Amino acid sequence: MSPITRVAIAGATGNLGPAIVTQLLSAGFKVTALTRDASAAKVPAGVSTTTVDYSSLSSLTAALKGQDAVVSTLGSLAIDKQLLLVEAAAAAGVKRFIPSDFGSNTVHPKAAALPVYGDKVAVQKLLKEKAAANPSFTYSIILNGPFLDWGIMVGFVLDAKNKKITLYDGGERLFSATTLESIGKAVVGSFQKFEETKNRPVYVSSAVVSSKGLLEIAKKAVGAEGWTVTDASTDELVAQAWEELKKDKPNPDVFVYNFIKAAIWGEGYGAKFDKTDNELLGIKQLSDKDLEAIIAGFA
Template structure:
């Protein structure tokens, strides 16, 4: 495909959107942000802002005119809205679609069967079908758990209680990437459209173990941390599976347990074996880099 210049960012707020917006602007792309009608968020002057109705393919198609690519960071609860984005992007002849599939490797057969990722899998299948027809191309970016966000949100460790849950002993490596590096990966994909066409790309800043991060946390805080051992198969997944059997499951009771399984359970492909870091201009973290991220999250 030709050079990508004009990029739509759908979902520029939240955890990931601002980091991607920053890196797209630094890379020299002209960015148009789609916002919900009535949104009051403010963006840099160089950004074009277009209010859209995500439930209207017609509204989205009009807004997509003249765009080369779209990056979606639409929130977890609204992933199905991306099907409208795909349809509209195809109608507007947008060339590349980067979906909101950042995180766990949903191409892994075991991960793809988790209910929490059903919408992501459906989205990937829709993009593959459209790409097969030649109507659009796509790149899915897999990053593992968001490193800095996961630390601060308590997913990886509990900074307040100075504790860390050692799933399955805490010795399994897992790929993890900071929000900034994810933004750089997105920009890298759009700079290399042919090399990243119609496939998944895998990036990571590091692949630590939970035990390693416990030691790092103790080093940077100067205090001992509690490590609690928990079995993914015996302790984490059974309550989530039981909740999903109910007529109206409570998402709060199965979403995080299944995400935890995809990151620290056995056989979910959480430690990426083949990376695209070099292609996208990303360097893996040194021990000092890892310590800096942990230190910032445990202050």
């Protein structure tokens, strides 16, 4: 039986937070959203809210007392707050911490070396230290590749509405991607399979696809005519990102996204997961027909 019943979530709104909250509630967990301003918090029915000062260890520790687990979906700009959140969780007796990773294979050496993931690697390091010092404190790092449905909705993975796609390095390299719903289910599953997911990366994937393969599926979903296909080099993206970082005021829209794109579509970043925990956590692998339906839904 899982020791997790009460879950606090930092970042209950945004792109991913609501999907996680929905799955936690569906599975019967008691969910508390940590918020800076309770009156402004837009959380679903059934979710409690606790106002916290993310810059105060004592405030966070008090808020996490009695919680069994913490899920963070805080953005990378809030790294200092996430480090403090880990400290507070350990001090409050939390049993499981899931950090705001939820993306590229940041435990892979080549991906971990990219500056854009330095914050996530710092959190991973702190989690390992806390778990080593206190066996009752554990963590799971959920790695899911790009958000599949969200990435299609906003045109990052593929722009179905405007029929546009970028093929990086020819577009034939496979990468793992996951829907928001399945990421939420992976969080639930990691709590339910508490021992099996303890103190390690947890890999999940809704689909293993190539950009070129996704384009062919999209043509079936929304029509083969009128597509704008752009070719790009991930090596050039990385070179541009490093050059941008040399500037006095580097533009995050250049270096952040260039590094992320390289980690997803470049060579040797571990973007195609060799093994996943799908079976353990009950994550469904999507068929081509499923992908067609998702793409058509955003056209």
